[in-house]
Amino acid sequence: MITYEEHRLRSLADEGRWIELLGAYRQARAAAVAFCPGEGGPGSGGSGPGGSGSGGAAQGRAAIATAPLGHLIAYAAPPEVAARLFDPDGGPGTAAAVTDHDAGPLWEVLATRHCWRRLAPLLGPPPVRRLVAQTRVLLGEDLSRDAEPDREGVPLLLEPWEAAGRGEGAPVREYLRDGGSRSALLTLPASREGLAPVELPGPGARLPGRPATRALAELAGWARAVCVRGPAPQAAAQLAPGRLVTGGYLPFALAWPALVQAGVADRAHGAAHGRLALWRVLAAMAGAGADRRADRADRVDGVDGADGADRVEVGALVARMRCFTWEDPADRLRHLHLALEDPATGLSWAVSGSEEV
Numbered sequence: 001m002i003t004y005e006e007h008r009l010r011s012l013a014d015e016g017r018w019i020e021l022l023g024a025y026r027q028a029r030a031a032a033v034a035f036c037p038g039e040g041g042p043g044s045g046g047s048g049p050g051g052s053g054s055g056g057a058a059q060g061r062a063a064i065a066t067a068p069l070g071h072l073i074a075y076a077a078p079p080e081v082a083a084r085l086f087d088p089d090g091g092p093g094t095a096a097a098v099t100d101h102d103a104g105p106l107w108e109v110l111a112t113r114h115c116w117r118r119l120a121p122l123l124g125p126p127p128v129r130r131l132v133a134q135t136r137v138l139l140g141e142d143l144s145r146d147a148e149p150d151r152e153g154v155p156l157l158l159e160p161w162e163a164a165g166r167g168e169g170a171p172v173r174e175y176l177r178d179g180g181s182r183s184a185l186l187t188l189p190a191s192r193e194g195l196a197p198v199e200l201p202g203p204g205a206r207l208p209g210r211p212a213t214r215a216l217a218e219l220a221g222w223a224r225a226v227c228v229r230g231p232a233p234q235a236a237a238q239l240a241p242g243r244l245v246t247g248g249y250l251p252f253a254l255a256w257p258a259l260v261q262a263g264v265a266d267r268a269h270g271a272a273h274g275r276l277a278l279w280r281v282l283a284a285m286a287g288a289g290a291d292r293r294a295d296r297a298d299r300v301d302g303v304d305g306a307d308g309a310d311r312v313e314v315g316a317l318v319a320r321m322r323c324f325t326w327e328d329p330a331d332r333l334r335h336l337h338l339a340l341e342d343p344a345t346g347l348s349w350a351v352s353g354s355e356e357v
Contacts, residue, residue, distance in 0.1 A: 062093065066100075070106045083123050086123065134154070210284075231322070240337070241330065245326040283309035330354070
């Protein structure tokens with residue numbers, strides 16, 4: 001049932017009264033935070049580390065209460081107004097954090113609606129700027145000259161193998177004005193095309209403690225990840241359901257969309273999270289960032305501030321990498337089965353899992 005307040009807000013949107021709608025959003029968000037005294041804390045409305053400020057439960061309730069209105073503003077308001085969703089100038093508790101979402105994170109909704117040149121002068125909080133910029137890159141925009149360099153060295157232009165993968169499937173959601181979104185379900189393998197019965201060799205011995213294995217496990221938190229010394233099928237044999245599988249080799253570009261989408265853990269995450277996480281995996285596999293600290297005390301937005309990706313090394317790795325995928329009869333709706341072999345080091349990594357969406 002549509003309430004009087006919902007009807008009023010829709011009328012304001014139809015009339016283009018976006019400043020009033022922004023004020024209503026800020027008022028509702030501040031009220032939701034204030035409803036839980038003692039949980040909000042000073043500055044809890046900001047977009048600080050972790051994306052939700054220091055407010056915890058209060059911030060979560062505020063985000064839920066204002067999500068539909070925030071989505072509408074991010075989608076349909078002029079960028080000069082929509083970008084102010086993340087601006088703390090409205091007072092404590094009024095600004096959206098990077099984790100605020102409805103059908104998807106509000107920053108991703110905004111990023112799908114306007115080019116970087118329109119958004120760049122308007123976005124303040126660094127985590128929001130970074131995620132919006134990475135989303136625009138995923139949408140095909142070249143920001144290599146127009147945006148500040150990424151602090152992990154992730155390119156602000158799709159690499160050729162990423163652009164080829166984007167042609168196979170776009171990981172960024174398509175948002176709707178009144179809420180909801182459309183998104184292709186990118187799985188691996190996507191079909192049996194190009195696959196055949198394969199008898200896997202005996203599993204290779206696991207090599208524990210590899211930075212790339214940890215990064216791969218973080219990319220797809222619902223899947224298992226291993227590293228072995230040996231070719232890709234020996235890594236696959238560690239996680240496959242049996243020795244005889246339906247599988248085959250494929251170019252990395254065909255695996256790229258599913259890997260990026262694997263990093264979109266829930267509606268609070270966007271495709272930018274997936275791309276950043278995948279570059280972390282590839283950088284670790286290529287040797288860049290192998291000495292990163294295991295603790296996360298210095299992370300911002302869930303990302304290390306240590307050594308970044310080396311674009312040349314990652315490109316060379318992708319060029320020589322051999323990728324093997326296989327089916328699992330127990331697969332649920334979302335699944336990922338992939339082994340990645342680096343012939344230069346003799347190491348292979350495998351990631352495998354499935355879940356309902």
